Amino acid sequence: MAYERNAMINLFWKIHPKLYQWSGGRIGKNVMGLPVLLLTTTGRKSGQARTKALTYFRRGEDYVVIASNLGADFHPAWWLNLQADPTATIQVGSQEVTVCAREAVGDERAEIWQIVVNTAPAYDEYRAQTARKIPVVVLAQA
Numbered sequence: 487m488a489y490e491r492n493a494m495i496n497l498f499w500k501i502h503p504k505l506y507q508w509s510g511g512r513i514g515k516n517v518m519g520l521p522v523l524l525l526t527t528t529g530r531k532s533g534q535a536r537t538k539a540l541t542y543f544r545r546g547e548d549y550v551v552i553a554s555n556l557g558a559d560f561h562p563a564w565w566l567n568l569q570a571d572p573t574a575t576i577q578v579g580s581q582e583v584t585v586c587a588r589e590a591v592g593d594e595r596a597e598i599w600q601i602v603v604n605t606a607p608a609y610d611e612y613r614a615q616t617a618r619k620i621p622v623v624v625l626a627q628a
Contacts, residue, residue: 499539502522506524507537514539518541521541523542525551525574526575527564527574528567528573536564541606545624549624550590550602550622550625559617565621574625576625583627585626587623588624599622602622
């Protein structure tokens with residue numbers, strides 16, 4: 487089931503990272519049946535640390551996040567930040583890891599996307615809601 491942006495969803499995603507950090511990942515470690523990590527990027531305009539909770543998928547040693555933005559016609563700020571500076575940190579549970587982000591393309595993207603929609607069909611609904619190509623982002627340990 488795909489979610490639509492509304493005040494309650496926005497409030498949840500604002501509070502969620504704080505609870506996750508406070509609890510060392512014990513609170514909020516899963517959303518919609520998917521595991522959650524915290525991604526901290528450097529704001530491309532402000533230079534300040536920006537932290538977002540995101541669902542993720544594993545692909546070998548890498549983490550994969552999807553820049554769906556709930557099917558909005560614009561990219562999420564965290565993806566724009568990673569395009570400006572691909573070095574970031576993630577928190578998975580209580581563990582923090584430095585990562586380097588890159589967009590999956592071609593056959594790799596198609597393979598990952600199929601796994602994503604088979605696991606979480608809401609992402610295919612988000613894809614249908616927007617004309618933009620939703621980035622599939624690979625976070626590799628730096």
